[in-house]
Amino acid sequence: MKLLVLGGTGFVGRAVVDEALARGTYVTVFNRGHRGTSDGVTTLIGDRTAPDGLAALHTGTWDLVVDTWSGAPTAVRNVGTVLAGRTGHYTYISSRSVYTYPPAAHLAEDGQLVDGSPDAEGTFDVDYAAAKRGAEIAAEQAFDEKALLARAGLILGPHEDIGRLPYWLLRIARGGTVAAPGPRDLALQYIDARDLAAFVLDAGAAGLTGPYNLVSPPGHTTMGELLDKCVRVTGSDADLRWIDPDTIAATGVAPWTDLPCWLPPGPAHDGMHRGDVSKASAAGLRCRPVGDTVVDTWAWLRTLGGPPYQRPDRPKPGLSAEAEAALLAA
Numbered sequence: 001m002k003l004l005v006l007g008g009t010g011f012v013g014r015a016v017v018d019e020a021l022a023r024g025t026y027v028t029v030f031n032r033g034h035r036g037t038s039d040g041v042t043t044l045i046g047d048r049t050a051p052d053g054l055a056a057l058h059t060g061t062w063d064l065v066v067d068t069w070s071g072a073p074t075a076v077r078n079v080g081t082v083l084a085g086r087t088g089h090y091t092y093i094s095s096r097s098v099y100t101y102p103p104a105a106h107l108a109e110d111g112q113l114v115d116g117s118p119d120a121e122g123t124f125d126v127d128y129a130a131a132k133r134g135a136e137i138a139a140e141q142a143f144d145e146k147a148l149l150a151r152a153g154l155i156l157g158p159h160e161d162i163g164r165l166p167y168w169l170l171r172i173a174r175g176g177t178v179a180a181p182g183p184r185d186l187a188l189q190y191i192d193a194r195d196l197a198a199f200v201l202d203a204g205a206a207g208l209t210g211p212y213n214l215v216s217p218p219g220h221t222t223m224g225e226l227l228d229k230c231v232r233v234t235g236s237d238a239d240l241r242w243i244d245p246d247t248i249a250a251t252g253v254a255p256w257t258d259l260p261c262w263l264p265p266g267p268a269h270d271g272m273h274r275g276d277v278s279k280a281s282a283a284g285l286r287c288r289p290v291g292d293t294v295v296d297t298w299a300w301l302r303t304l305g306g307p308p309y310q311r312p313d314r315p316k317p318g319l320s321a322e323a324e325a326a327l328l329a330a
């Protein structure tokens with residue numbers, strides 16, 4: 001089996017690479033070479049935004065291609081033009097953001113989609129949802145409607161470069177009174193990047209195509225369980241102070257960005273944390289327990305000499321010390 005990962009050295013792409021290596025797959029990655037690659041991987045260098053930046057992809061055949069691109073859809077369109085005749089199966093790592101916002105609770109893959117164009121130069125800064133949808137269309141056109149569209153929800157796990165679970169782990173490790181957004185039993189849906197990787201590799205080998213919502217089943221964990229696991233694994237003396245959603249709203253603290261993973265009960269929470277994943281579950285999606293994700297992410301953080309790498313094109317999530325103090329005072 002020969003796998004090409006377009007990207008492959010960040011968070012999700014790295015998880016795909018590592019899972020494929022563990023399966024004995026021959027792995028090639030294509031990127032600009034800015035970050036290290038796992039041992040045993042062949043690297044092709046190129047820039048998807050540069051003229052002639054795909055030259056390194058002009059030869060070779062691949063059983064599977066996994067594309068983690070999250071910028072302009074034209075980059076997916078262009079790579080599809082180059083690879084389509086030499087690719088057995090193509091997966092685009094998409095997002096549940098392609099559904100019109102806010103998605104209803106229990107929304108399945110036939111939910112209404114935002115508009116997007118395969119020819120758009122739109123990026124995350126312009127309109128993330130439209131860029132992801134445009135890239136899905138580009139992928140389907142290039143691969144003759146046979147692309148797998150892996151619509152991930154919130155992704156957590158080792159090597160996370162957004163900083164959501166790292167925020168909670170590092171904050172709780174510091175100890176003291178921690179502002180914890182309630183209610184404690186608020187259900188969370190997320191997917192460990194390694195479970196996402198396993199699914200797309202299995203699905204690619206089985207030739208699955210079309211859209212799949214990829215997060216854990218509704219109720220896989222709760223805000224309380226997630227933060228309790230963080231306390232336990234860090235060995236912290238942190239005291240979780242549960243704050244109700246109305247109090248949080250009154251202080252102007254922003255859900256999701258200031259309080260990573262958290263959305264107050266209501267439409268936004270329904271859309272993010274109550275999605276339908278029965279199609280993926282029936283196709284073999286397996287989600288490890290939240291404790292494994294927390295333990296392994298903490299173990300990874302502890303191997304670093306300093307703060308984890310933070311993607312420069314995404315806002316750093318979490319509360320400042322001052323904002324947390326104000327929230328606790330409220």
Ligand SMILES: NC(=O)c1ccc[n+]([C@@H]2O[C@H](COP(=O)([O-])OP(=O)(O)OC[C@H]3O[C@@H](n4cnc5c(N)ncnc54)[C@H](OP(=O)(O)O)[C@@H]3O)[C@@H](O)[C@H]2O)c1
Pocket residue numbers: 006007008009010011012013014015030031032033034035046047048049068069070093094095096152153154155156162
């Ligand atoms: N985080 C979440 O909660 C979440 C939720 C839903 C969906 N998603 C989706 O999941 C995916 C996450 O992917 P990831 O960033 O973790 O993937 P990744 O493949 O691990 O990292 C990004 C890769 O892109 C390469 N790259 C960046 N700019 C490039 C360019 N101009 N030309 C060629 N290569 C380039 C980077 O290497 P170089 O810098 O060396 O080029 C790096 O290898 C995204 O598509 C995102 O939309 C994320």
